[in-house]
Amino acid sequence: MxxxxxxxxxxxxxxxxxxxxxxxxxxxxxxxxxxxxxxxxxxxxxxxxxxxxxxxxxxxxxxxxxxxxxxxxxxxxxxxxxxxxxxxxxxxxxxxxxxxxxxxxxxxxxxxxxxxxxxxxxxxxxxxxxxxxxxxxxxxxxxxxxxxxxxxxxxxxxxxxxxxxxxxxxxxxTGHADDVYRAAYPRTLRKNDAYFARYPHDAEIARRVVEHLAEHEVRMPTGERLTPERFQTLGIQLGQAGQFDALHYLLEEAFLGDTLSDTFLRGVDAVVSFAPRPLYAVLHESIYCQGTASRWSAHRVRAEFPEFDWTTAERVNFTGEMIYPWMFEQDPALVPLREAADLLAAKDDWPALxxxxxxxxxxxxxxxxxxxxxxxxxxxxxxxxxxxxxxxxxxxxxxxxxxxxxxxxxxxxxxxxxxxxxx
Incomplete structure (x- = not known):
């Protein structure tokens, strides 16, 4: 009405x-x-x-x-x-x-x-x-x-x-979610290549950030912990107009001395939190499912792309439009939906779209x-x-x-x- x-x-x-x-x-x-x-x-x-x-x-x-x-x-x-x-x-x-x-x-x-x-x-x-x-x-x-x-x-x-x-x-x-992500990871790497070609000094900043996060328990203004893998998800922005620059301007204010700045942490939270859009995380892989289960496709397929393992890769690469099960352990907006998300990831009787x-x-x-x-x-x-x-x-x-x-x-x-x- x-x-x-x-x-x-x-x-x-x-x-x-x-x-x-x-x-x-x-x-x-x-x-x-x-x-x-x-x-x-x-x-x-x-x-x-x-x-x-x-x-x-x-x-x-x-x-x-x-x-x-x-x-x-x-x-x-x-x-x-x-x-x-x-x-x-x-x-x-x-x-x-x-x-x-x-x-x-x-x-x-x-x-x-x-x-x-x-x-x-x-x-x-x-x-x-x-x-x-x-x-x-x-x-x-x-x-x-x-x-x-x-x-x-x-x-x-x-x-x-x-x-x-x-x-x-x-x-x-007709493709499985695995096919989607096997194509998505190389595209995301190319966006990383383009980003770091524009802002080569940001590779050093990104490395410094993940090492700091690995060594310290860092909380965003909301109280949520920022982990290295969650920091990498800032790459979700890289496929939109103007967001190369937005990420750069965020990174250039990352540190205040040897500490991550409040300005940076607040900006990261605005990008990585699923509080405004939890269904994006909960349903993301199901949009590709027709009579098959995704079984956390992006998480499984990521193992085929060691370039995204910041602990061993030469460069810290940002991830893109991928949803991982650990997000339902780290994001308070998703934690209460973890078991439901697991059930959806295992569901193999999705109707045809x-x-x-x-x-x-x-x-x-x-x-x-x-x-x-x-x-x-x-x-x-x-x-x-x-x-x-x-x-x-x-x-x-x-x-x-x-x-x-x-x-x-x-x-x-x-x-x-x-x-x-x-x-």
Whole structure:
């Protein structure tokens, strides 16, 4: 049901809260709420505009909060009414975190969390479309994991789609999580190479930091311990525009004499804590699982890449978009979910997320931006999967990082033009 409408420069917004089944196949399992923010350009509030629903990256990422008209949103509002959807479990939707799940057993937690993947997100979207739009199909814009959701949408409910736009988010459709991480570790090493080529002195600082952490018990301002392996996870930033520099500016203030500075520790905590997005850690490997268990894939596969062992490698390399079981021992936001996470890692009966036959006969216009040097989504996997989607048009570019759609309106503009046949 809609709540208050409010205005800010460049947009008019209205909040919606929708009730959907936790399990769409079992209405008796209870209901949850899904929050959506409708956004339209000022002066167009009463116009009949086509709808565009935005699927945020993640998993476990809430929708963008429009403090201003960002690159893609400004372009979308020229000719669309936009729905910013907090995917189930995130943001203002019914939360799924250590606090909301505290009264459940680990098995109950795992069961609840198993209903937060792309297939459920898509079925939520279809229920919401029926309530907001009726029979009219809408456009989906999927960024990163949102692109994964878009391909699930094409598989499960293509009748709900006018067109699909994907940026940095075409997954392997058939590969195991191990395949994903065997491709991800070399890409992450290349980002490290590029980073240390730009800031060669930072290799010495990173080495000094990990050795200090190994010899001292260092606490961040929240009281959490900072360990060498947790410090390495700062590399999660390296695939986004401008974050090379952000990491450098953090490292250059690392030490105050022989002690790690409060400024540095506070900055590290802001990056490595999963308190704002626990589902990113809990569900990350499950987004690749179809009838298989991940069994902590990133952790197992890491052993094949000794370059990330700071104790023996010549250089301290930062890790990327990998989740490890020790995170559920070191991060207070994750500790209460450790047993549930183990159950999810062992789960081998995940349902299929993609229908290859449906994708092969697809009739929905699809345009996708594949970033040539994307650290998070493998280029070769993306291109191989795109070939399985009938009629999909792909733009491969090295002009942008993974978050290119947020950096320039030209990205969304080109995708829209591709689907019109103008590019």
């Amino acid at each position: 809609p709540s208050v409408t409010y205005r800010r420069p460049g947009l008019v917004a209205r909040d919606h809260v929708f009730r959907v089944p936790l399990c769409h196949d079992d209405p008796g399992a209870g209901e949850i709420e899904v929050f959506g923010r409708e956004v339209v350009a000022p002066g167009k509030e009463d116009q009949r505009l086509p709808w565009l629903v935005y699927f945020q990256g993640g998993p476990g990422g809430k929708a963008e909060r429009p403090v201003s008209t960002s690159a893609w949103l400004g372009r979308a509002l020229q000719d669309h009414r936009v729905l910013l959807l907090d995917q189930r479990g995130t943001g203002r939707s019914t939360p799924a975190n250590r606090q909301s799940l505290a009264g459940m057993s680990p098995a109950e937690q795992a069961e609840h969390l198993s209903h937060l993947r792309a297939d459920s997100i898509v079925r939520d979207a279809e229920a919401i479309r029926a309530e907001l739009v009726g029979d009219e199909p809408w456009t989906v814009l999927g960024q990163s994991f949102g692109g994964f959701c878009a391909l699930t949408y094409l598989s499960l409910a293509p009748q709900g789609l006018r067109q699909v736009l994907i940026t940095g988010g075409i997954p392997t459709l 993609y229908d290859l036959d449906q994708l092969a006969r697809n009739e929905v216009p699809v345009a996708a931006a594949v970033y040539h040097d994307d650290m998070y989504v493998d280029r070769d996997h993306a291109l191989e999967s795109a070939e399985r989607v009938r009629g999909a048009r792909v733009w491969v570019t090295n002009e942008y990082e993974h978050d290119g759609v947020k950096a320039s309106p030209a990205v969304l503009d080109r995708l829209l033009a591709m689907n019109r046949g103008d590019a």
